[in-house]
Amino acid sequence: MTTIGELVRQHTETSKEETAHLVSLVGEWGMLADLCFSDLVMVVPSGPEWVVVAQVRAATGQTLYVDDRVGTPLTDDEASFAAEAFHTSAIVEGDIEVPGAAEDCGLMAIPVVLSGVTVGVLVREWSRRKGRQPGELERTYLQLFDRFAEMIVAGMFPFKGRVSDASVAPRVGDGAIVLDASCRIRYASPNATSALHRVGIRAPAVGQSLAELGVIDSSVRQAFERREPVVEEFEQTSEVTLLTRCIPILGDLDGDLGVTGAVMLLRDVSELRRRDRMILSRDATIREIHHRVKNNLQTISSLLRLQGRRLQSEEARAAVAESVRRIRTIALVHETLSREAGDEVAFIEVVRPLLRLVEEGLQSPDRPIRFTVVGDGGRLDATVVTPLSVVLTELLQNAIDHGFPEGSGGGDVVVTLGSTEAGLAIRVVDNGRGIPADFDLGSAKGLGLSIVRTLVTTELDGTIDMRPARTKDLTEVGLTAVNGHPGTVIELSVPLAGE
Ligand SMILES: Nc1ncnc2c1ncn2[C@@H]1O[C@H](COP(=O)(O)OP(=O)(O)OP(=O)(O)O)[C@@H](O)[C@H]1O
Numbered sequence: 001m002t003t004i005g006e007l008v009r010q011h012t013e014t015s016k017e018e019t020a021h022l023v024s025l026v027g028e029w030g031m032l033a034d035l036c037f038s039d040l041v042m043v044v045p046s047g048p049e050w051v052v053v054a055q056v057r058a059a060t061g062q063t064l065y066v067d068d069r070v071g072t073p074l075t076d077d078e079a080s081f082a083a084e085a086f087h088t089s090a091i092v093e094g095d096i097e098v099p100g101a102a103e104d105c106g107l108m109a110i111p112v113v114l115s116g117v118t119v120g121v122l123v124r125e126w127s128r129r130k131g132r133q134p135g136e137l138e139r140t141y142l143q144l145f146d147r148f149a150e151m152i153v154a155g156m157f158p159f160k161g162r163v164s165d166a167s168v169a170p171r172v173g174d175g176a177i178v179l180d181a182s183c184r185i186r187y188a189s190p191n192a193t194s195a196l197h198r199v200g201i202r203a204p205a206v207g208q209s210l211a212e213l214g215v216i217d218s219s220v221r222q223a224f225e226r227r228e229p230v231v232e233e234f235e236q237t238s239e240v241t242l243l244t245r246c247i248p249i250l251g252d253l254d255g256d257l258g259v260t261g262a263v264m265l266l267r268d269v270s271e272l273r274r275r276d277r278m279i280l281s282r283d284a285t286i287r288e289i290h291h292r293v294k295n296n297l298q299t300i301s302s303l304l305r306l307q308g309r310r311l312q313s314e315e316a317r318a319a320v321a322e323s324v325r326r327i328r329t330i331a332l333v334h335e336t337l338s339r340e341a342g343d344e345v346a347f348i349e350v351v352r353p354l355l356r357l358v359e360e361g362l363q364s365p366d367r368p369i370r371f372t373v374v375g376d377g378g379r380l381d382a383t384v385v386t387p388l389s390v391v392l393t394e395l396l397q398n399a400i401d402h403g404f405p406e407g408s409g410g411g412d413v414v415v416t417l418g419s420t421e422a423g424l425a426i427r428v429v430d431n432g433r434g435i436p437a438d439f440d441l442g443s444a445k446g447l448g449l450s451i452v453r454t455l456v457t458t459e460l461d462g463t464i465d466m467r468p469a470r471t472k473d474l475t476e477v478g479l480t481a482v483n484g485h486p487g488t489v490i491e492l493s494v495p496l497a498g499e
């Protein structure tokens with residue numbers, strides 16, 4: 001999709017600043033469309049034509065245009081109004097015919113001005129069909145729209161600089177309160193009145209100030225002082241959280257430029273925040289559980305270690321030591337999960353300490369083995385990370401045990417974490433002794449590879465392949481063969497859900 005900035009650049013030679021002005025007006029215009037119950041399009045001149053660079057429909061009214069107009073030119077009728085507004089830098093109004101609309105339609109072309117230069121035209125179009133008598137809400141909103149239109153022509157809207165983000169702000173339909181120059185309420189929409197009722201304010205709002213009604217009004221005071229929109233969320237009562245955005249209206253105040261009023265949009269976000277809090281506490285609980293699992297696993301591995309020390313048989317001691325190592329790997333994953341919010345963890349956060357763990361187990365200094373990780377594997381679901389970590393530990397341990405046995409002189413192990421369309425692609429490459437000639441992964445009897453096979457095929461639903469390394473496999477990861485040993489490559493592929 002082409003953005004408004006790109007479209008403007010394609011069709012005109014406006015400066016960066018001017019384009020930014022148009023973009024920021026478009027960022028604010030949801031409110032404008034809602035206030036005037038109309039379709040709005042932003043147009044810029046392109047040769048003899050006027051091209052639509054952005055379009056918005058009102059959430060408060062019906063649209064005249066079902067189709068997307070972005071990138072298309074205005075009709076000749078529309079274009080003449082746009083051209084007049086552009087060249088005179090004044091608002092122009094007239095009637096147009098809209099294809100498909102039975103009734104007469106109104107058009108208002110508002111020049112968008114920045115530092116005295118007109119940079120585009122905001123075109124408002126609406127049906128003139130007389131429906132029911134317009135009520136106070138319609139009249140108030142249209143008056144407000146006219147004041148914002150004047151600000152656009154005067155180069156005062158959208159606001160410059162560090163302006164609070166409009167995207168999270170309430171919309172007009174959520175509830176609107178109109179304030180006059182002295183901060184008194186001139187009008188409160190039905191939804192705004194309902195929100196006030198919910199916080200226990202039943203007194204008639206009109207004529208009062210927010211402070212008199214007992215509404216927290218710091219956003220209004222700031223908006224008046226700083227002359228720019230202010231977003232604020234506050235707990236009006238222990239039950240009710242209100243999100244507000246106050247937009248000051250600038251204009252002539254006793255001969256000077258001043259704040260002549262403001263609109264405060266407000267939304268009751270209590271339910272939303274309650275849910276946020278629940279999710280937060282759910283996250284905290286999950287983290288606590290991981291923490292406890294880690295503690296329990298550490299206790300188990302300590303007990304085993306103690307027991308292992310009392311054993312006489314070398315074989316039994318080695319077996320227990322292996323188990324201790326495997327349990328520590330799982331504990332490590334839980335430790336990482338206990339620090340992360342949510343159900344996902346950055347895989348690299350587990351892999352790094354895991355490598356450290358394997359390195360610690362390598363006590364003999366006669367075998368210098370260098371471990372390297374390439375890539376990071378992204379963020380993975382906790383249910384994938386635990387089995388994957390166990391698998392990786394076994395593979396690394398095998399590289400140490402069999403690739404570089406005692407007296408072999410050491411070498412390198414490179415772990416590559418990559419992703420493919422199918423999911424995660426992990427490679428473990430070593431330049432050690434290599435697998436025996438008759439080796440077959442499918443029938444390998446050792447416990448280590450049995451664990452690996454089971455986890456990969458049943459828990460992870462993936463595939464694994466193990467073969468002697470080719471020169472290409474080694475050079476790809478920056479390794480060279482040592483003492484004519486072939487080295488080993490293990491390739492793991494794990495599909496990831498939801499991709
Ligand atoms: N990186 C490697 N380099 C060379 N040979 C390997 C490598 N990885 C595995 N092997 C071979 O595969 C065999 C089976 O490995 P497996 O991990 O299943 O058992 P193990 O390491 O012998 O015992 P354990 O149960 O303690 O892991 C090893 O004995 C070895 O011959």
Ligand SMILES: [Mg+2]
Binds near residue numbers: 394397401448449
């Ligand atoms: Mg092994």
